[in-house]
Structure formats: C-alpha cells, structure tokens
Amino acid sequence: MPRLTSAAVRAEPTGIGSAGARDQLAAEVRLLGSLLGQIIAEQAGVELFELVERVRKRMIALRRRDDPIERERLADELGALDLDAAEAVIKAFSLYFQLVNLAEERHRVRTLRRRARGAGNGVLDDSVAEAVDGLRRLGRSDRDLDALVARLQISPVLTAHPTEARRRTVLVALRRTAALLERLDDPRLTPGEDRDIRRRLREEITILWRTADLRIVVPTPLDEVRTAMAIFDATLFSVVPRFYRTVDGALDRARPRSGGLAGDSGMTGTRPPRSPAFLRWGSWIGGDRDGNPSVTAAITDATLRIQTDHVLRGYEAVATRLMQTVAPALGADGPGGPLAGSLAPALVARLAADATLLPETDRQLRDRFPDEPYRQRFGFVAERLRRTRDVLTAEAPSPGAPRRQDPAAYASAGELDAELGELQAGLVADGLDRVAWGEVQAFRWQLGTFGFHLASLEVRQHATVHRAARAAIADGAEPGAAIAAGVPLGEVLDTFRGIRAIQVRYGEPACHRVVVSFTASPADAIDVLELARLASPGAPEAVAALDVVPLFESADALTSAGQILDALLSDPGYRDHLHARRDRQEVMLGYSDSNKESGFLAAAWMLHQAQAALSEVARRRGIELTLFHGRGGAIGRGGGPTNRAILGQAPGSIDGRLKLTEQGEVIAAHYANLAIAERQLEQLTAAVLVASTPEHDAALAAAVAEGSPAIGELAETSRRAYRALVHDDPGFAAFFRAVTPIDEISEMRLGSRPAARGRQRALASPPAIDELRAIPWTFAWSQSRINLPGWYGLGTALEAYRTAHGEAGLDGLARLYRTWPFLASSFDNAEMILAKADMGVAWLYAGLAAAPGDAARWAAIETEFERTASLLLRVTGRERLLDQAPVLQRSIALRNPYVDSLSELQVRLLGRLRSLGSDDPDRDRLLRLVQLTVNGVAAGLQSTG
Secondary structure (H helix, E strand, C coil), X not given: CXXXXXXHHHCCCCCCCCCCHHHHHHHHHHHHHHHHHHHHHHHHCHHHHHHHHHHHHHHXXXXXXXXXXXXXXXXXXXXXXXXXXXXXXXXXXXXXXXXHHHHHHHHHHHHHHHHHHHCCCCCCCCCHHHHHHHHHHCCCCHHHHHHHHHCCEEEEEEECCCCCCCCHHHHHXXXXXXXXXXXXXXXXXXXXXXXXHHHHHHHHHHHHHHCCCCCCCCCCHHHHHHHHHHHHHHHHHHHHHHHHHHHHHHHHCCCCCCCCCCCCCCCCCCCCCCCCCCECCEECCCCECCCCCCCCHHHHHHHHHHHHHHHHHHHHXXXXXXXXXXXXXEECCEECCCCCCCCCHHHHHHHHHXXXXXXXXXXXXXXXXXXXXXXXXXXXXHHHHHHHHHHHHCCCCCCCCCCCCCCCCCCCHHHHHHHHHHHHHHHHHCCCHHHHCCHHHHHHHHHHHHCCCCCEXXXXXXXXXXXXXXXXXXXXXXXXXECHHHCEHHHHHHHHHHXXXXXXXXXXXXXXXXXEECCCCHHXXXXXXXXXXXHCCCCCHHHHCCEXXXXXXXXXXXXXXXXXXXXXXXXXXXXXXXXXXXXXXXXXXXXXXXXXHHCHHHHHHHHHHHHHHHHHHHHHHCCEEEEEEECCCCHHHCCCCHXXXXXXXXXXXXXXXXXXXXXXXXXXXXXXXXHHHHHHHXXXXXXXXXXXXXXXXXHHHHHHHHHHHHHHHHHHHHHHHHHHHHCCCCCHHHHHHHHCCHHHHHCCCCCCCCCECCCCCCCCCXXXXXXXXXXXXXXXXXXXXXXXXXXXXXXXXXXXHHHHXXXXXXXXXXXXXXXXXXXXXXXXXXXXXXXXXXXXXXXXXHCCCCCCCHHHHHXXXXXXXXXXXXXXXXXXXXXXXCCCCHHHHHHHHHHHHHHHHHHHHHHHHHHHHHCCCCCXXXXXXXXHHHHHHHHHHHHHHCCCC
C-alpha cells in the first residue's frame, strides 16, 4: 500500500476529485491504501502498520535491484514473526489487493465511459454497433441484419467450479464498498457529503478487516446457488433489458430521423423492438453431480425453487413499479385527459376477467386507481405473480407430486407475455408508444430471457456412472446398490424422474439437458435415453423432452469427436429422437482436462480440429449444431479474452450460436458490475455477429489451410514435451505437490465438490495427477507463480520448428500470427500467462522440493520458460512481454512487490507446516495461515483456477 508515516495515518487522505483523468486510478488506489492504513493502525496498532510498511518497501526495493543484504534482512524479519503477526501481515496485503481490484474495476468503467464519450461516431471497439457498422459495409441490408439477429442464440452457463476463493460475505461487503467509491466520483458532492462517504468507507474497510477470509464450513450446493443468485439480483436481471436496448439502438444507428442525434435514429423506444430476447442463461449449480455426491435429485429440485423465487420476485417488483408509474387516466366513456381514444377492448375484457378471478384485489385497485386502468392492470399482474411464486416455490409433498393449485397463478411465462403484449397494444392505441416500447418492453425482454425458471438447469454426470447404472439394472441390482464412484443406483434413476417433475412444474426449458462427462462412444449418449426410459416406464414424454449433450474432453475423444457424432447420428433410435427435437444437437468441448492431459497448445489445436470435424458432420447430416465451450477462467483452462477466442473458432462452427461456461471467480469478474456486465455481453454478441458471416468464414478457411501444417507440427512437439515432464516422469506428481500448495488448496472449503474425482474432501492419500481436477491443478501452479499449464511445451515446439525450417519458418509463423485469429489468440494468451509468471519467486517454491531428480525437474521448467518467452517474442515481434498491452503490463509490475510479500510468507509457512507431524498442535493454525496466503495471492494475481 502507499507509503504512510505514523502521522499520515491520522491525517485526512487526499481526495480523488482534483486528480486528472490519467491519474484518477492512482489517486483512488492511494485513497484506499491510506484508509486501510488508518484501519490497520486503529485495529491492530501502529507497530503492525509499520511492520507492513517495512515489508512493502523492502519488496519494492528488491524488485528494483536485488540486494542480498536486504533480502537477508527481510528473511530474518519474516522468519521471526509469530503466528499472530504473520496472520495480520497476510490480512493487510490481502485486503489491500481486494480494494485495489475494486479501484481497477471502477477505472475500467470510467475508461469505457470516456471512450464512449470520445468516440466521434459513438462507437466503441468490439461493440455491437461496430459489428453492425461492419456488416453494413459488407452490404447487409436492414432485412439481412434483422434475420441474423433473429437467429442469435447466446447462452452463458454459470457453474459452481470452485475457483472463487472469496466468501460470499466478503463479496457482498466489497460491492457495498464499490458503491461508495462510485458515489465519491460525483463532482456535485458537497464537502459534508464527501466526508460522510469517507466515514462510511472506513466503516466498510473496518468490517472487511474483521471479517474472516476463509469459509468455516464447506459450502453446500444450495449455498453455491444462493451465491449465484446474489449476482442475478445485483446485475443480471437489470442488465438484460439495458443490453437489448443497446443492440436495438445499434441496428438503428445508420438511419437518422429528424430531431435525432448523430448516429442515433431516435426511434428505439418508439416502435416494436428489432432485437429479440436471444440470451438464454444456463446453470450447472445444483445440477452438476459429476464427482459431487452432495448434488442429489432433491438438491436439483430445491435449486429450481430458489431460482424461481428470485426471478418471480424480480418480475413482481417490475409490475409493482409499472403500477405506480403508468398512470394515464381514462374515463369509462373515453379519455380522462389529453389522450385520444378509449381503452382497448382486449384490456377491458382482461380487467373484467381479473375482477372475477381476484375480486378482493379488484376492489382494492379500483379504490386506489378508479380512472387509471393501466395501473389496475399492472396491479393484477403483480398479484398474480405473487401467487405464482407461492405455487411454484412450495415444496412438493412428495417427489413428482402435482403442484399446488391456484387459479389466479400464471400457468406459464407465455401466459404473462401474452398479457404484456395486450398492454403494449392498448398503450399504442392510446398514443403511448414510448411507454409500450419503453419499460413495458424491458419487462418483456426480461421475461423472454429468464422465463419463470431464471436459468435452464443442466444435469451433468460422468459416462461411467450411467454405464454402471445400466449394467446394475441388467443384473437386477436394488436401488440402494452403490455403483461407479459410490453413487447409489436409485439416485441415478431419481435424477431422471426429477428432471421430468421439474418440467411438469416449471416447463421444459427449466431442465432438459443431460451433459455426459468423458463421452467416449455413441453408447454413452444412448445410455441417457435408456436410463430415462427405465426410470419412468410407460411415460415416453420423460424421454422425448430430453437433450443429450456429449462432452468430449480427453485427447482420444477430441480427435474422434466427429466420428463419434457421426456414429451416434447413424443410430436409428437416436436419430428418431433427435428428429423429434427439431434436429438440434448440442456438443460440449472440455478445455480444462484436455489441457491438463496434453498441454495448452496441443489442447487448443485438438479443440479447433474437433470443432471443424463436428461442424462438417452436422452439415452433412442436416442437423443444427451448437458447440458448448467449457472454458475456465485461467489460461490453462481455456481462459483469456472470450471475444477474441470466438473470432478464432473453426470456420462455420459459430453460425449465430454461442454457448460457454462462466466459472467461479469469472462470474463476479464479468457480471458483478452493471457496466462491465453489459460490456461483456456486447463483446460476446459482437464477436458472434462477425463470426457468423461467410466473409469471416472464408478468411478463416484460408488461414486454416495455410497454417494447419505448421500448427499441427507445433502442437505435436509441444504435447510430447509437456507429457514427458508431467505424465511420463514418475516423480513429477510428488514434485508438483512439493513446489505448490496443492494439498493445502485441496483442504480449502472453496466449493461443495472434492478436489479429485471419486474422493471425499479428506484425502486418504494424495491424488495422482490424472485423478486431480483441472481447477486445483491450475490454481496451484498460479500460486507458485509458475503458471505451467498455460505455456509449457511451446518453447520446445518453437525451437524444434526453427531447427526444421530455419528463421524463415519463424517468419512464416509471424505472418500467420498477424492474419489468423486462432493462432494470435493462442500466442497472446501464452504471452499473458508468461508475463504473470515469475521464475525468481518460483525459485523459492522450487526450494521446497528436495527429492532425487527435483533439481533437474526445476531446471527443465526454468529453461523452458526462458526458451518460450524468447521465441514467442521473436514471433510476435515485440521486445518485452505485453508491450502490446501496456495497461496490463504496468498493473502486473505494480502488483508484483505486494504479491511477493505474500509469496515469501507462503513459502516459509509451507516449510514450517510440512515439517510438523499430523498431531502437532500448531498444524491447524499453520494450515489456516497458508490458506490465507492462498486467498491473498489469488486476489493479487486476479487469478485462481
């Protein structure tokens, strides 16, 4: 945090209002650091504050110039800390990073607004407006654009992958702090208002200082559901209509009307919208049972009740607000004010029906709004929504039992949508077009996006579980029999019965997909339909309403994906089922496990080839294919800028449809802030629009044809290098556990799912690398500042390519890098993760490994890092990593000394912890401190798994 003297702790911090736009972020960081310094001094004493300052200054000095004497002094001081002091230092740096992250988020929003204001044509890069303008330059007419937008299907899927290290309590407190920071930006504040906001900021930072960073108990699946609902309540519900309005305006930009602003037709909000509700949110939270025994049929049912409760409360609030605001007065025989005409007959009939259905509500509304029929109508909508929520969220008396009946409850979201359509027609007839296509349309967009279920809940299970269930049934096993991974047979069957019960209660869109992890053959998909039949004999609708989603994630499955899909579509029974599902097939591609198995470059190329093969099969077989991208947040799990990745997908694989996972901490990063959430959705949509054009596909096809031999060669060489280190060396698993805090991460209560497949949380023995899930694998490497999954093998591949093809070969790769989005995205992601790595700090972690061969393993990693960085810069033509991204480059440089402090403490604490016996009284405390450093480093690096 910024340098502060003891006197400065008591001084009033400098405000941010006087800072210029360029210095605003620095000023805000200084403000937060200063406030935190005051709180540390108040809560823990000036001595601790001064200790933190000494550590900070020494780390900055060592970053500027390595001084062995200073390093030894620092080591002595840190080594002498008792556990209480160590914990306070960890807390100080961790909280500082969380506050700085808020400031950077705020700065990103300010930058977006400044760029929007400064754009001469009002168009931001990577926006929907830019994409639409580009399409118009390609000759697309309004009709063409409307047709393209009409077939868009964009589906972000929230998952409970345990990569969010922060507790929900901390997340909520940080959002309160962010809201105060935003208010402090207001230039209209009076001095008294400014002082009060600063007082409240101190209060919030005090609460954060005293709030435990680690979860005391393991979160349950329903805890994870409620965490996702906090994001829905805060931003998703509100951002959806804002986003559609932006799309609608972008489609009208090039058609100015009189009185409109430049680049703005002024028509959006005065006519029926051109943008349909094309977002469809999905969720695995409460439905993903692959390796998570805590997720049961009962949990999945409860999840839908929670989701429905939140979305219907949102609708009820909207209807109530419209009841309070849409107040034109109309007399019984005509207008009661300056309006022309009378109430539409359909609305007159609807009000009469409302009065019969809800006589008490009718009396209350007529008493309150005697000559305001629109207020009455929205009042009835609000009451019916309340009753619908009561019906849909009531716990069923028994599994599969029919829902409670209430004739005033809506039977479906479609029924409500029809009523809103009637209201719009009536408002238009009364000359209130702006009301009809304004806030009422926003309500319809929300309804069209979220329905009555909020997000389509997807069930995921491992193929071996389904396989074992069918075998057990064939053998006559009892429902209580444990099958693969200890899953009871009865639970597998209950899952399929539960899906049907959910559909009966909430409608088919609420839950109709079964994702099959590690699909290896057509039988793995067919098993799903057969189990659904066996679970509900005599109920063909239970099978007919299912969509099977094979998930290809191993190297063998990815390289055979096209063949497997082709064989599946050759099965007569499955083809008949798919025909009844309107010939639509979804296939999921796993980025995480493929990377862990083969390394990042080989996995990226296998995924690209799988997309191409699957798309070719779909075209030949006449089906509509949606590829579901199982991307993680980290580069080692398919992370990186999503819009750039979309533009690099295989030709023809997008075609208006995008589905992808939003995992762990990425959910908060993308959607916790309203402006950033809208920007994320804009970038996704803009990229899909561009990637769905024949011109883009043609350019990609040319690049693929030119670059495939080279990338194929690079991918194979990098895969061999990666596997030689990670999988072929029998001592590497122990080395990995020594040089990273993987065992300590595995014991953290990050999520309801165990860190390794087929294991409970308390690990009897360390998992093999093949057993370990990709998330803790990537998370652990980021903690030790090595980031190995995001780059290892690339340097060896580039060196081998130069040996085989000479410098001209690297020049050819440089040309491909400039013209092929896939290669550019892959290399840029590797560059970013290399820049975030630090071999100097990683060397400290390497010192924790002392087994025979560990020194050689570390030397191989260090050499490969230097080789990769050097040759990657040769291909990209840059002098330093991230020269093309100076803001990120500077952010990493500024953060590094502070992260170094936590890394230094983490290494020391790991050494002490591992020297203790399992029954040592200090073990639990030391483990807790290590885990606190894990949280702090994750906040500092802005990366987990």
